[in-house]
Amino acid sequence: MPIDPSVAIGADLGERTFSWSASDVLLYHLGIGAGWREGDSLSAAALAYTLDGPGLQVLPSFGVVVPTFHETDPPPLDLPGCDIDLAQVVHGSQSVTVHGPLPTSGTATVSTTLTDIWDKGRAAVIWQEGVARSVSDDGPGEELWTTRSSIFVRGEGGWGGDRGSSTPVELPDRTPDADTSYAVTPQQALLYRLCGDRNPLHADPDFARAAGFPAPILHGLCSYGIVLRELTDALLDGDATRVSGFAAKFAGVVYPGETIRVRGWREDGRIVGTAVVAVGERAGAPVLGDVVLALA
Template identity: 70%
Template structure:
């Protein structure tokens, strides 16, 4: 069996020590659309993402990619007990929980392990979790993510829990959008994810898509940025965590519409395609931002 849960669940997926600096943060923010709106080059709110001065802040979603930010090879899939290949895999869901504002530069060690494997019949869902710790022993953030492995499953394992988030039955407190650029995926891949699915048309076709698609984590960062600006006064330190399930794809050039509802301690968020033939198609679902 290509996936052996008895070997995989609980297994360590490695330890990685990494560093980041202001240039990495700036590139990431540009890759998720900061500074692209008209007039943003002179806007103090926008410059908090794009200018390396004392006001520079870090969007918490940066922490998800910080450990691999300088990678130039496609992401490896050498998971214990899992014989799978890159063309089978799409990102399933992602959570980032920060234990304080992410520093604009620093060093940390991330230790990860496989926590669960769900059997969805014709696919498997593999969950990993890890915590980044500073050299002084301070926990900086915790990541939890899943990958959806097509063509696997069917061994009679646990189908997993339901994590559906109910969208409030009222008008959204924020309804904003961002038009992705044709080169958005090519820019975002410089943040450490060189998966050819997002750049190579032939690879994308082999994976079942008509053209390269935007990285799910790029959409994830775009959505968090829009919500932070719309309902948290653009202050990234007010984000405690962000969870989202990748419900659909974005092709570079499409517009992402984000609706958010303020529920007190948390924001419920939905993201979809706006306009064109795929108007209304889901992008992110089951999204929640908890407030710090």
């Protein structure tokens, strides 16, 4: 069968070394819409995302993308025990946990493991975990962040495997503490793909139609970064150092030109939230669910 859990689960995907600079941080922040509001070019809080120098900070979601930031080929899917088609794959969920403020430049290694495969009947869910550590001349450096992600592979379930489990995030039955929106620009996906994800699903209309979409869709990780930035700005005074982790489930797609509505609640020492399409024919369509922002 295309997926062999006995081979895949526990497989070591190896270690890779990567470097980044302040320019990469700036491009990433621009790719997720930083500096978009009127007056942001004069705002110290906004410039903390978009101006290099001592005031530059790094959103934790940058840790998810930086290991492949300089890639120019579509993401490979040569996972042990998994013979799958890129056109059948969508991002299922993503989390990142940071162990301190991320540096604006540096070199690190990331070690990645396939941890689980779930059988959802008509689809498979493949989980990966990556641990990033700084590179030190004196030996192994400090742990910087940990990521955990899943991909949803349509048409590859049904072998009778573990279905997995999850606990939905409960949203408070009250007015949100933040209710904001972001208008996705028509060229947003084309800009964000310069952050290391050249999947043609986000740029090539013919590829998108073959995958079952009427047009290229926005990267799920772009929506992920947008929502984190909006919640950080609205509820944490734009201070990325107050974020120790961010997790979300990719609940639907966004097309460039649509608007994302983001709501967030302070609850039990963390922030929980949701994101939907705000207006138009698809108003109310889910974008991100089970949103949890952990606080440092």
